[in-house]
Amino acid sequence: MTEFDPRSIPQAWGSFEDAEKLRRWAFLQKSPAERLAWMIEMLEIAYATGARQLSPPPDGPATRA
Secondary structure: OOOOOOOOOOOOOOOHHHHHHHHHHHHHHOOHHHHHHHHHHHHHHHHHHOOOOOOOOOOOOOOOO
């Protein structure tokens, strides 16, 4: 994959490589807080639709009887 300049917007059409450049550029435009908020929102949607199930807590020394 060729390098890209994160300060310039890559073209939004063309090859798979062009799409990957645009995805990477868009990711770098977001702050860590915005990325975390997006991830939390996606997890909430996944749980609400049943696509993701809550995992039981791991058995550890504090939870054993």
